[in-house]
Amino acid sequence: MFNELALNERLLKALDKLELTKPTPVQQKAIPVAMAGKDLLVSARTGSGKTAAFVLPILHRLLANEAPQSGARALILVPTRELARQVMKQCEQLGSFTFIKSGMIIGGEGFKEQRAMLRKNPEILIATPGRLVEHLDSESLDFNDLEVLVLDEADRMLEMGFSEDLLRICNACPGERQTMLFSATLKRRGLDDVIDQALEKPKSLILDTPRKQHTDIKQQIILADDTDHKIALLEYMLQNDEFDKALVFSNTRDMADRLCGIMRGKSLPVGVLHGEMDQRERNQMMQHYRDGHYKVLIATDLAARGLDIKGIDLVINFEMPRNGDDYIHRIGRTGRADAEGAAISMVCAYDWNLKAGIEKYTNTRFAKRQIEGLIANFKGPKKLKASGKAAGSKKKKVAGKNKTAGKKIFGKKSVGKKPAPKSKQHDPKSSGRRRDASLSSAEDSGFASPKRKKTT
Numbered sequence: 001m002f003n004e005l006a007l008n009e010r011l012l013k014a015l016d017k018l019e020l021t022k023p024t025p026v027q028q029k030a031i032p033v034a035m036a037g038k039d040l041l042v043s044a045r046t047g048s049g050k051t052a053a054f055v056l057p058i059l060h061r062l063l064a065n066e067a068p069q070s071g072a073r074a075l076i077l078v079p080t081r082e083l084a085r086q087v088m089k090q091c092e093q094l095g096s097f098t099f100i101k102s103g104m105i106i107g108g109e110g111f112k113e114q115r116a117m118l119r120k121n122p123e124i125l126i127a128t129p130g131r132l133v134e135h136l137d138s139e140s141l142d143f144n145d146l147e148v149l150v151l152d153e154a155d156r157m158l159e160m161g162f163s164e165d166l167l168r169i170c171n172a173c174p175g176e177r178q179t180m181l182f183s184a185t186l187k188r189r190g191l192d193d194v195i196d197q198a199l200e201k202p203k204s205l206i207l208d209t210p211r212k213q214h215t216d217i218k219q220q221i222i223l224a225d226d227t228d229h230k231i232a233l234l235e236y237m238l239q240n241d242e243f244d245k246a247l248v249f250s251n252t253r254d255m256a257d258r259l260c261g262i263m264r265g266k267s268l269p270v271g272v273l274h275g276e277m278d279q280r281e282r283n284q285m286m287q288h289y290r291d292g293h294y295k296v297l298i299a300t301d302l303a304a305r306g307l308d309i310k311g312i313d314l315v316i317n318f319e320m321p322r323n324g325d326d327y328i329h330r331i332g333r334t335g336r337a338d339a340e341g342a343a344i345s346m347v348c349a350y351d352w353n354l355k356a357g358i359e360k361y362t363n364t365r366f367a368k369r370q371i372e373g374l375i376a377n378f379k380g381p382k383k384l385k386a387s388g389k390a391a392g393s394k395k396k397k398v399a400g401k402n403k404t405a406g407k408k409i410f411g412k413k414s415v416g417k418k419p420a421p422k423s424k425q426h427d428p429k430s431s432g433r434r435r436d437a438s439l440s441s442a443e444d445s446g447f448a449s450p451k452r453k454k455t456t
C-alpha cells in the first residue's frame with residue numbers, strides 16, 4: 001500500500017483522489033531507494049507505472065525541504081513532446097495538494113514564452129533535450145539549484161540521436177545531485193557512456209527483461225503478399241475486429257499519411273500522427289483520439305514510446321518495426337496497467353527476417369492468423385526457395401464466412417456481415433518476393449542501436 005511508503009501526507013491525499021492505492025512493482029522497489037537520495041538505474045516495462053515511481057519521490061523531496069527562492073530543483077528529460085505532456089500531467093495530478101509548480105520546455109512551442117515561464121522559477125522542469133540545450137545556449141536558464149535529474153526513456157533518447165545533448169545537459173547540472181535513469185532496456189548502445197558519466201554508484205533495479213514482457217498481450221502475425229494486400233487486410237480488420245481503440249504503426253510518415261487517406265476514403269474514423277505535423281496538429285490529433293472521435297490512429301514510432309492512452313486494445317504493425325525494442329514499445333501501447341490487448345503484425349517476405357529476429361529477441365512465438373478471402377500466397381521463406389511457381393500455384397481462397405467478425409465497432413458504418421474484400425494485389429508473380437531496400441536483413445534486425453536521428 002502507498003501509505004506504507006512513508007510518503008508526504010499531501011501526496012497520499014493525491015493518490016487517494018486518483019484512486020491509486022497499491023504501488024506497482026516498479027514503484028514498490030524504486031520509491032524507497034529514490035527517497036533515500038540514491039542514484040537509480042531502472043529497467044522496467046512500458047506501462048508499469050514508472051512515471052509515478054520518480055515523480056512521487058521528487059515531490060516528496062521538494063516538500064520535505066522547501067526552498068521558495070530557488071530555480072529548477074528537478075529536471076526530467078524525456079524523448080518526445082507527447083511524453084513530456086504526460087509526465088507534466090502526472091506531476092500536476094500527484095502534486096495537486098501542494099504548491100509545487102512544473103514547467104515544460106519542448107520543441108514546437110514559443111521560445112520567448114518558455115523564457116517567460118522560466119523566469120517564474122518552476123521547481124520541476126520537464127524537457128526534451130534539443131530545446132533544453134537551446135535554452136542553455138541562450139543562457140535563459142541555469143541548473144545551480146538542481147537536486148534531481150531524471151533521464152526517462154534514456155534508450156529512446158539515445159536512439160533519437162540525443163547522446164551529445166544528454167551529456168551536455170548532465171555536465172551543466174551540479175555534481176552533487178541525485179540521478180535516476182529509466183530505460184526499457186539497459187543494453188542500448190551508448191547507454192554505458194551516459195551511465196558512467198551521469199550516475200554515481202547507482203542502485204540497479206531490473207524489473208523486467210524484454211523476454212518477460214507483455215504476457216497480457218495476445219501477439220499474432222498475419223501473412224501478406226505486398227503493400228496492397230496489407231491495405232486490404234487492414235481495412236478488413238478495422239471494419240470487422242472487435243476493439244475500442246486501435247493504433248496502427250507504419251515505418252514512415254508517407255505510409256502513415258497514405259493509409260490514413262485510404263481508410264478515410266472507406267469512411268473509417270481514422271487519425272494520423274507523425275513528426276512532420278506541427279505541434280498544434282499533433283495535440284489536436286491526440287485529443288481526438290483520446291476522446292474517441294477517432295477510434296483508429298495511424299502513427300509512426302513517434303507514438304510508440306511513453307504514450308499512455310486508455311483503452312487501446314488493438315495494435316497493428318502495418319510493417320514490422322526495425323528492431324525488437326521498437327516492437328516492445330509499439331505493442332506496449334496496449335495491455336497497459338494489467339488490461340488485455342492484442343497486437344497483430346503484418347508480415348510480407350521483406351518483413352520475415354525482422355519477424356524472426358523479434359520472435360527470438362522477445363522469446364515469443366507469434367500465433368498465425370488468417371482471414372478467409374485474404375489468405376496470402378506467401379507462406380514463409382521455405383516455399384519461396386522451392387520455386388517461383390510455389391508462391392502463385394495455389395488458388396486464392398474465395399471470401400467466406402468471417403471467423404473473426406463479432407461485435408461491430410463503427411456503429412452504422414460497420415459492415416460485419418460483408419464478405420472479406422477482395423485483395424487487389426494477389427499477383428502470383430510478385431507474391432512474396434519483393435524486397436524493400438529500406439528494410440533490414442536478418443543481421444540488421446539483430447537489435448543493435450544504429451546511431452541515427454530518427455525521423456518519426
Ligand code: AMP
Nearest residue numbers: 020022023024047048049050051308337
Ligand atoms: P507509466 O508506466 O508511468 O506510463 O504508467 C502507466 C499507467 O499506469 C498510467 O495510466 C498510470 O496512471 C497508471 N498507474 C501508475 N501507478 C499506478 C498504480 N499504482 N496503480 C494503478 N495504476 C497506476
